[in-house]
Amino acid sequence: MYDIRGLNEECGVFGIWNHPHAATLTYMALHSLQHRGQEGAGIVCSNGESLFGARGMGLLTEAISDAQLESLQGFQNAIGHVRYATTGASEIANVQPFLFKHSKGDLGLAHNGNLTNAVQIRHALESEGSVFQTTSDSEVLAHLLIRGKSPNIKTNQKAALNQVKGAFSCVMLNTNQLAAVRDNNGVRPLMLGEVDGAYCVASETCAFQAIGATYIRDIEPGELITFSGENDIDYDYYSTNINHNMCSMEYVYFARPDSEFHKHSIYNVRKALGKKLASEMGIEADIVIGVPDSSLQAAKGFSEYTGIPNEQGLLKNRYIGRTFITPDQSVREKQVRMKHSPIRDVIEGKRVVVIDDSIVRGTTSKYIVKALKSAGAKEVHMGISSPPLVDPCYYGIDVSTHAELMAAQHTVEEMKEMIGADSLTYLSVEGMHEVFREFDSKGECDACFTGNYPIEIVDHQLPEVKELKRRGV
Numbered sequence: 001m002y003d004i005r006g007l008n009e010e011c012g013v014f015g016i017w018n019h020p021h022a023a024t025l026t027y028m029a030l031h032s033l034q035h036r037g038q039e040g041a042g043i044v045c046s047n048g049e050s051l052f053g054a055r056g057m058g059l060l061t062e063a064i065s066d067a068q069l070e071s072l073q074g075f076q077n078a079i080g081h082v083r084y085a086t087t088g089a090s091e092i093a094n095v096q097p098f099l100f101k102h103s104k105g106d107l108g109l110a111h112n113g114n115l116t117n118a119v120q121i122r123h124a125l126e127s128e129g130s131v132f133q134t135t136s137d138s139e140v141l142a143h144l145l146i147r148g149k150s151p152n153i154k155t156n157q158k159a160a161l162n163q164v165k166g167a168f169s170c171v172m173l174n175t176n177q178l179a180a181v182r183d184n185n186g187v188r189p190l191m192l193g194e195v196d197g198a199y200c201v202a203s204e205t206c207a208f209q210a211i212g213a214t215y216i217r218d219i220e221p222g223e224l225i226t227f228s229g230e231n232d233i234d235y236d237y238y239s240t241n242i243n244h245n246m247c248s249m250e251y252v253y254f255a256r257p258d259s260e261f262h263k264h265s266i267y268n269v270r271k272a273l274g275k276k277l278a279s280e281m282g283i284e285a286d287i288v289i290g291v292p293d294s295s296l297q298a299a300k301g302f303s304e305y306t307g308i309p310n311e312q313g314l315l316k317n318r319y320i321g322r323t324f325i326t327p328d329q330s331v332r333e334k335q336v337r338m339k340h341s342p343i344r345d346v347i348e349g350k351r352v353v354v355i356d357d358s359i360v361r362g363t364t365s366k367y368i369v370k371a372l373k374s375a376g377a378k379e380v381h382m383g384i385s386s387p388p389l390v391d392p393c394y395y396g397i398d399v400s401t402h403a404e405l406m407a408a409q410h411t412v413e414e415m416k417e418m419i420g421a422d423s424l425t426y427l428s429v430e431g432m433h434e435v436f437r438e439f440d441s442k443g444e445c446d447a448c449f450t451g452n453y454p455i456e457i458v459d460h461q462l463p464e465v466k467e468l469k470r471r472g473v
Contacts, residue, residue, distance in 0.1 A: 012081065042080065047075050109172055154224070180224075191216075195214070200213055274297065360406065366418065390451070
């Protein structure tokens with residue numbers, strides 16, 4: 001049975017065209033995107049005649065050895081990928097970029113997001129004789145690209161992209177061009193940059209900073225950009241049905257605070273979310289602390305609005321990964337205990353407001369409240385700088401069932417009791433969107449907060465997928 005849970009991934013992509021150190025710069029860029037995926041990484045390069053690649057499991061430094069990176073030197077064009085995968089799909093076959101050898105020419109593909117009709121298309125392709133080597137939805141797109149009948153590569157790309165639904169930011173490499181595309185709803189981010197006269201694209205602008213590149217602009221929803229020749233660039237769109245539904249959680253949690261969307265820093269967006277939460281929360285306390293790292297900016301904004309001193313009350317172990325994207329619950333619970341330690345001298349005898357960006361399963365929140373009270377906090381008030389997560393994401397985040405979401409199963413009052421907090425306050429949906437509009441957002445996907453899905457979820461209507469969901473798979 002096709003593993004629908006294995007489709008969900010939150011990854012990072014990078015591509016660079018016509019640079020003498022393409023592989024090295026790709027490696028450096030992927031380092032800065034490591035927060036978007038920690039279970040596999042890869043690079044595919046072109047020498048103008050063939051494609052060559054290296055990939056492996058684990059963090060980038062584990063996935064690609066020095067010898068492998070050395071073997072990719074001298075090539076001027078490259079794409080790269082860091083991957084997060086759910087349970088059952090963490091295997092080398094699913095690590096991207098994919099590299100396909102075909103009589104029509106080599107194809108490299110790296111994809112961030114989730115195709116919501118991949119199972120349907122896969123079934124149709126298999127019925128016609130196609131053979132799949134992975135459980136990744138990205139391979140479905142590769143089959144469609146290769147099956148194109150036009151001698152024009154872009155025509156085939158447009159035809160393939162118009163067959164798939166869902167969220168995707170992709171880089172596609174062949175021997176004579178690199179193409180970058182963002183889905184027509186713009187759910188997943190993709191940015192255009194330039195370094196040493198060479199064009200590059202990345203999931204976040206922090207990758208540009210890592211290699212000394214200049215951030216030009218966000219790639220628009222539905223936009224298809226092609227790099228070829230010396231420095232030729234072609235701007236086009238694969239679809240005229242354009243909507244703006246940037247993932248709200250990119251602002252709230254996923255992106256690094258030094259990245260920018262729409263020329264505005266995530267740091268300032270998160271500060272503004274904290275200020276808006278403070279205006280809605282109305283609490284008296286002695287100190288406010290943020291849960292490291294993605295909530296520190298919201299805590300600072302909360303402090304600036306209320307005048308409550310912002311302290312570092314939790315110390316983070318830097319050698320523990322992001323628990324939200326750790327696929328096994330038992331491992332998550334162990335990591336949480338290792339990850340955050342309260343600083344007693346800061347906490348003891350104080351009324352504490354602790355700011356976090358979200359509550360997913362409740363594991364982290366419950367531990368933090370208990371740890372702060374064990375360290376002598378008189379009161380612990382939990383503030384969340386986003387609305388309650390009440391619905392699954394089908395567009396590329398590791399939350400695919402209601403059973404995984406604490407807020408989908410319990411009221412806010414019940415959650416407060418379960419995590420042991422003296423109060424629990426979420427930012428309102430309206431307040432969140434108000435903040436995003438302040439930073440020139442043209443529209444966001446808030447399906448995980450509201451159940452309003454902007455893109456049809458085709459696969460989840462299939463009988464076999466409904467059965468998987470019924471069984472909790």
